[in-house]
Amino acid sequence: MHPTDGAVPHELSTSRRWVVKIGSSLLTNNGAGIDHDRISDWAAQIARLRADGLEVVLVSSGAVAAGMTELGWQERPHELELLQAAAAVGQSRLVGHYQGCFQAHDIRSAQILLTNSDLADRQRYLNARSTLRALLGLGVLPIINENDTVVTDEIRFGDNDTLGALVANLVEADALVILTDQQGIFDADPRHNPEATVISEARANDPYLLTVASGGGALGRGGMVTKVRAARLAARSGALTLIAGGREEQVLTRLRQDERLGSRLLPDAEPLAARKQWLAGQLQSKGWIRVDPGAVRAIREQGKSLLPVGVTATDGEFRRGDVVDCLDQDGQLVARGLCNYSVEETRRILRRPSAEIESILGYISEPELVHRDNLVTV
Numbered sequence: 001m002h003p004t005d006g007a008v009p010h011e012l013s014t015s016r017r018w019v020v021k022i023g024s025s026l027l028t029n030n031g032a033g034i035d036h037d038r039i040s041d042w043a044a045q046i047a048r049l050r051a052d053g054l055e056v057v058l059v060s061s062g063a064v065a066a067g068m069t070e071l072g073w074q075e076r077p078h079e080l081e082l083l084q085a086a087a088a089v090g091q092s093r094l095v096g097h098y099q100g101c102f103q104a105h106d107i108r109s110a111q112i113l114l115t116n117s118d119l120a121d122r123q124r125y126l127n128a129r130s131t132l133r134a135l136l137g138l139g140v141l142p143i144i145n146e147n148d149t150v151v152t153d154e155i156r157f158g159d160n161d162t163l164g165a166l167v168a169n170l171v172e173a174d175a176l177v178i179l180t181d182q183q184g185i186f187d188a189d190p191r192h193n194p195e196a197t198v199i200s201e202a203r204a205n206d207p208y209l210l211t212v213a214s215g216g217g218a219l220g221r222g223g224m225v226t227k228v229r230a231a232r233l234a235a236r237s238g239a240l241t242l243i244a245g246g247r248e249e250q251v252l253t254r255l256r257q258d259e260r261l262g263s264r265l266l267p268d269a270e271p272l273a274a275r276k277q278w279l280a281g282q283l284q285s286k287g288w289i290r291v292d293p294g295a296v297r298a299i300r301e302q303g304k305s306l307l308p309v310g311v312t313a314t315d316g317e318f319r320r321g322d323v324v325d326c327l328d329q330d331g332q333l334v335a336r337g338l339c340n341y342s343v344e345e346t347r348r349i350l351r352r353p354s355a356e357i358e359s360i361l362g363y364i365s366e367p368e369l370v371h372r373d374n375l376v377t378v
Ligand SMILES: Nc1ncnc2c1ncn2[C@@H]1O[C@H](COP(=O)(O)OP(=O)(O)O)[C@@H](O)[C@H]1O
Pocket: 022, 023, 024, 025, 026, 161, 179, 180, 181, 182, 184, 185, 186, 187, 188, 189, 190, 191, 212, 213, 214, 215, 216, 217, 218, 219, 220, 221, 222, 223, 224, 225
């Protein structure tokens, strides 16, 4: 294993936003339905985290398991349509249970079902991001699962580790906390190696991790392999990944206090730097936006977002979420960013204050044309 020097250390006690993923092997009571008591225990812990100022997005498996109980099935079927039917039956039961548990702590929750193609399409990705941000802004706790009913084998995430990592990218979480049935990543698969010990810290990109991680058990899907890959994905937006035992007493609240539990997989880059690197790496822009001198100062010197009021002209073929060049009045490149509106929409709202966007377009996605998190000056 390689040393972790140079990786970005993280204080979980001061972090602002976590994605918590709860896996199938943990949720299911030895395969016999959903472990209701445990769900209420995690809900109580999450309530404490939120009271401590932490925003939490939950990614929970368990739809198929809950559906199997409801349908009286003892064995998990192999046919995709039966798995999908079970997920459809179980998802509402699962979320209903979560909802009841969170309500007991005066927390509103919301269900979001996503597919791989939702997150691959930039426009839908941005829409999902806006909705999640709006929910977090409203203090609502999002509960996410894969939309099992509409996916086929070729296009499904399959495991929720990958989904959790992509959600961590989407909401720019500080940490992805993966709760599973083991206490972390062991230096060998603990099912076959009783002597194996937990790796307490490593770089997410350390190739060694993939040599010790194996596949999942009977109930889970991806095993440790998908968890290590998820940590690598999460690291792209600068998130730390924690893999810990979900049955450990007060696991979430103890992690919040920076107690060394489970495995910490560290990213190599600072959150914003990682995101901006991605943006800076985009070679082709889909259009341009000309900004007035006041807006040039705001984005260059004050690190602010670009508002439509500071834009004087635009052209190109960009859609919401595409990369655009921001030019000054002499046509010099000032910045590059992801535009929240299409070229047609931008034309209609340029020079106008953000408060008027809704009356002009009939809707509002975001008050900024390009948010500062999605803007890199050149
Ligand atoms: N190196 C390893 N360390 C820990 N667990 C491992 C390792 N390699 C494989 N596993 C297996 O991965 C399983 C957890 O993955 P999985 O069953 O998919 O859980 P979940 O449903 O929580 O995603 C563990 O029960 C364990 O048997």
